[in-house]
Amino acid sequence: xxxxxxxxxxxxxxxxxxxxxxxxxxxxxxxxxxxxxxxxxxxxxxxxxxxxxxxxxxxxxxxxxxxxxxxxxxxxxxxxxxxxxxxxxxxxxxxxxxxxxxxxxxxxxxxxxxxxxxxxxxxxxxxxxxxxxxxxxxxxxxxxxxxxxxxxxxxxxxxxxxxxxxxxxxxxxx
Numbered sequence: 001x002x003x004x005x006x007x008x009x010x011x012x013x014x015x016x017x018x019x020x021x022x023x024x025x026x027x028x029x030x031x032x033x034x035x036x037x038x039x040x041x042x043x044x045x046x047x048x049x050x051x052x053x054x055x056x057x058x059x060x061x062x063x064x065x066x067x068x069x070x071x072x073x074x075x076x077x078x079x080x081x082x083x084x085x086x087x088x089x090x091x092x093x094x095x096x097x098x099x100x101x102x103x104x105x106x107x108x109x110x111x112x113x114x115x116x117x118x119x120x121x122x123x124x125x126x127x128x129x130x131x132x133x134x135x136x137x138x139x140x141x142x143x144x145x146x147x148x149x150x151x152x153x154x155x156x157x158x159x160x161x162x163x164x165x166x167x168x169x170x171x172x173x174x
Contacts, residue, residue, distance in 0.1 A: 003064045007032065008076025018064055022056070023047045025063035026073060034074040034103045038147075045146030048104035049073050055111040057145075074103035077110060085166065086110050089159035097150035105146050109160045112142045113167065134164040 001018045004011060007030065014020075014029040023040075026032045026049070035058055038046030042060040049058045050072040078084035086106050089095070096102040116132045124141045125132055132138060139157050148156065 001064050003067050005030070005063065005066060005071060006069065007071045008073060014063065016063060018062065020063045021059050022049070022051075022061045022063045022066055022071070023058035026058060026071075029063075032073050032075055036100055036103060038101070038104075043147075044101070044104075045108060046101050046104045048108045048146060050107050050111045053111065053114060055108045072107070074106055077106065084110065085163045086113075086159070089162045090156070093155045093159040093162060095152055095155040095159040097148075097152050101146060101148045101150075105143070105148065105156055108143060108146045109156070109163070112139070113160070113164050115142065116164070117167075134161065134168070136161075139164075 002013065002015050004013050005025065007026070012030050014025055016025060016029055020029070023035060023037055026035050027037070035049055036046040037059065038044035040059050042057040045057065047058040048055050050056070051066060051069050078087045083091070086109055090102060090106060095105070116134055116138065119131050121128045121132055122138055122141045124137045136157055139160050143156070143160070
């Protein structure tokens with residue numbers, strides 16, 4: 001099945017079986033190997049990418065379902081020498097050990113901050129009408145779909161907090 005995917009601002013046309021997951025299309029048809037295959041069941045978050053601004057487990061969606069969507073992988077967030085704020089914060093805060101889950105963690109964290117900025121409540125939000133607040137509890141709840149076998153969670157939370165607070169300061173200055 002011919003599918004046109006817009007990935008990291010570039011259009012890619014693939015001819016793949018209709019059952020090809022977005023994860024397999026990214027890795028095997030397009031050659032973007034930053035997105036990792038962990039459990040292949042949507043339980044670990046290693047394959048998280050951003051589709052039209054929302055985080056998606058790429059192992060659970062078919063590539064053909066994303067025809068026309070804007071897909072961002074970890075490669076599209078930044079590059080060596082020009083890291084995204086989240087990528088730089090993960091480095092600064094030691095938010096990884098083996099690094100396998102890191103691309104999914106970074107994509108998820110990037111989109112999660114957008115959810116908070118948009119005011120989306122989570123299961124731990126005390127007030128569904130009030131703006132969502134960046135807290136350890138909010139970050140932990142919202143990132144619960146991304147597992148880290150090396151248990152770098154405190155550093156991951158610190159990296160996300162660093163970026164979230166920096167964005168809040170920048171918005172206040174505008």
